[in-house]
Amino acid sequence: MASTLRFTSTDLERFPDDGNRYEIIDGELYVSKQPHYNHQRVCFRVGRLLENWSEEIGAGQVNLAPGVIFAEDDDVAPDVIWISNARLAAALSTDGKLHAAPELMVEVLSPGAANEQRDREAKLNLYSRRGVHEYWIVDWRTRQIEVYRREQAELRLVGTFFDGDTLSTPLLLGFALNVGKLFEGLPSEA
8 A cells, every 4th residue: 555645844844945835735735836926916905905904993913824834734824814813812823823723814816727726625625624714715817706604614605706896794894895996907817
């Protein structure tokens, strides 16, 4: 019987600082290249909008690409997170990484079938298992946001938001995201 190589957080520490993003989900290594300019622009915009709202209410923090270590074989860097102050106090370890799920995880899709599979399947399953309350998959090329919300102990698709829609959520009371404004000035495939 052949054994399958399983990567761990310790393995990640040994990888070079070469501009790639290394993540482990269920022991499988995922490597991403430097993201597209528009990918990063959308990450920044989502983060800024969440930060503006969060500063007004003072209930939590936003971060871009933080390390989230759920287990030795589940070590990821989501594009954007929002975490409540109460959860942050318990999740943030002395290593500077989160060791419990933020309430909101956001992934902005990068081109390529492998990247989409990672975000739409592997990360959706991981975030669902690990207690994330809400997961947004943002696609700047098609100008849409898929929102998955925890229902009956798993993340389920509750809506897809397009230009002209406003995304609001019971998780972030008073937050409203104008989808068209988020993608303003960016090219689209649609």
